Amino acid sequence: MQTEVRRSGTELTVKRRNAVTGFKRQWPLYLLMVLPMTFFITFKYIPMLGVVVAFKDYNIFKGIWASEWVGLDVFREIFAMPQFYKALRNTLMLNVISLLTFPIPIILALMLNELRINWYKRLSQTLLYLPHFISWVIVGGMAIQLLATHTGSVNEFIKSLGGQPIPFLENTIMWILTYTGAGVWHYAGWGTILYLAALTGINKELYEAAEVDGASRMRKIWHIALPGIKPTIVVLFIIQIGRMADISFEQPYALQNGYVMDVAQVISTYVYTVGIQSAQFALAAAVGLFQSVVGLVLLLTAELISRKVNNQGIF
Structure with missing residues (x-):
């Protein structure tokens, strides 16, 4: 049992080292991904919160969260x-x-x-x-x-x-x-x-x-x-x-x-x-x-x- 735990710990350490090494080698590619990820998060995922409007009696003056819930x-x-x-x-x-x-x-x-x-x-x-x-x-x-x-x-x-x-x-x-x-x-x-x-x-x-x-x-x-x-x-x-x-x-x-x-x-x-x-x-x-x-x-x-x-x- 201890041998298996030690082996799994060693494998996890190797994977972490490989991940760090890969990131150091390819960091420009990861940096290039920041801008498109920011775009999708800002304009695609965050606006999904507005879906809650479909379940409310939306009032533009009260805002999304203060409007009455109507299911x-x-x-x-x-x-x-x-x-x-x-x-x-x-x-x-x-x-x-x-x-x-x-x-x-x-x-x-x-x-x-x-x-x-x-x-x-x-x-x-x-x-x-x-x-x-x-x-x-x-x-x-x-x-x-x-x-x-x-x-x-x-x-x-x-x-x-x-x-x-x-x-x-x-x-x-x-x-x-x-x-x-x-x-x-x-x-x-x-x-x-x-x-x-x-x-x-x-x-x-x-x-x-x-x-x-x-x-x-x-x-x-x-x-x-x-x-x-x-x-x-x-x-x-x-x-x-x-x-x-x-x-x-x-x-x-x-x-x-x-x-x-x-x-x-x-x-x-x-x-x-x-x-x-x-x-x-x-x-x-x-x-x-x-x-x-x-x-x-x-x-x-x-x-x-x-x-x-x-x-x-x-x-």
């Missing part, structure tokens, strides 16, 4: 609102439609990876991911200028050919298609860059061996490229599933208008109009908490299914 009353009020269910339905619907476009960045990355003219490949990459850096406010203005029923450039061109103008921003079905297309244009290029980075990590000897065996380009893509980026695809797909109950504020708010509010009002814009503009901060916090919990459940479910089926996941 789940705010959530009961939310679940009694028909508009909340409509916003939840629209959020899930738009995210499911966006999920159908998930393969587009993969296809674009595979196509770019097969290009052999370097200047054309670089130009294509730049044109694809440039929209990611354009604000949705600008994109919304561009959509109005191009797609407005009576004054948009696209409809002016259609009318010049003798056709009828298409209500891209006023008809619900056309608005959904416009919303989805704008999302693909805005985000696909950035996803393409991620998959291209994964493709560059594939061992070149695999391609050389396939070439010796006489494999065609499609065979190389199917048997080398896709299996090589499979972990990246799985991780990004799980993250996408986890965001099914979440949706950005900028895109729907920039594209919505009074004609399509039945499909354009999503949870993020609902929180803004009902919670923030009406100064019902407890309601906004409760909806946000509900959204986060649903997103966490979806993320963990997708992770579990991925582990069972592919033996791969995030965690």
